[in-house]
Amino acid sequence: MARTAGRPTRSKAEIQEFRSKIGKHALEIYRLEGFGAVSMRRLAKEVGCAPMTIYAHFEGKTDILRFLWADVLGDMSNDIEKKLKSVVGARERLRAAAQTFVDYWIDHPDHFRLVFMSNNVTRADVSTFIMDEDTLAHFLMFSGLIQQVLPDELENKVRTDTLISGMIGIALCTNTIPDYPWADGTSMTEQLLSSIIA
Amino acid sequence: MARTAGRPTRSKAEIQEFRSKIGKHALEIYRLEGFGAVSMRRLAKEVGCAPMTIYAHFEGKTDILRFLWADVLGDMSNDIEKKLKSVVGARERLRAAAQTFVDYWIDHPDHFRLVFMSNNVTRADVSTFIMDEDTLAHFLMFSGLIQQVLPDELENKVRTDTLISGMIGIALCTNTIPDYPWADGTSMTEQLLSSIIA
DNA sequence: TTAATATTTGGCACGCGTTCTATATTATTA
């Protein structure tokens, strides 16, 4: 305990505040000028601090991207919720959600790249994605929808995870390997669904 | 026709030779020191030419990565072929191939990143992947395996593409979103397969 | 040989992520 002299450590609140300020500006730049414009130097200039200060609050650029991910995932989630408002029936709701999910990423390749392909080449061992509670909720929604279709099924986790990763895979392939004549996203999603709600 | 004076354009063979020389060195650096070590400047030094000369033969770095992709895909393909030697029965062969495919990418995260996540941030519109015939063959192998299981099925293309993109999706998620407790790759692959050979 | 053309080269430049170092500023306790 016994505090010695000197400036005290930043409080949690202060750290949080600074981080979200950076995040806010990152989002602003991203929305206005795209991902390419979001740079550490630019961000520092925008927020009015030295570039080095940012590194005192963030591990690196990847750490900042989380704010953009949250934004994009929220956007996608909105699409699905909007769609689901007019859809009834457990099977149809799952179907609609899955199709909207896949459509979103195919219609927004830049968003897909931002969320799923921000590679930190320098350290391959460190993972790109950090799941927070909000992000998690967007994925677990599918678990609920599947539960509606198959209430008694025990392996809902495997089903949910397979569906999610499968959908992301469809989006990935369509986005990054256009030279291969993929079947259209709708058909593939339908095929994928048939394994989940067989 | 009527050739005027002056140095003639590089022949196709010369271009090809230089390109493969660069590719060879890129592979060497990659295998010895990893992807991070493969840079344009380094490559030029290694091959003994000016950095700009490379740009006369390649569109950019992404254009060079194709050589690394081919290498990795060949490696993966070997794994599958080796595995298939001891497996009989159409269903089991498809199953084994799929599992080996997924396992490969999960066991080699760096290779996965190299092949499926080399993002060119600058131009989001330009695709990452370029399919050549060899690459194509690695993917179409699954089409053949599925045909063995379901000879009369018309929608083999949708089935093949869904399987491939689904498997890649499983690998992507496992590799890049480790904070989420994904079901294990084997289970998800099995679940995915159930839609293909239902 | 000379003239013409293709290619290669070196050098400079920009902005990038990131790290390092030294210095300044700030907020606290003694």
Added chain:
DNA sequence: TAATAATATAGAACGCGTGCCAAATATTAA
């Protein structure tokens, strides 16, 4: 107020991908 510890800052540096440009070099037809 003075000492102290945390933080912020400026500035340089490294290597990166990538463009631009003028000069050098290579290879051909006349």
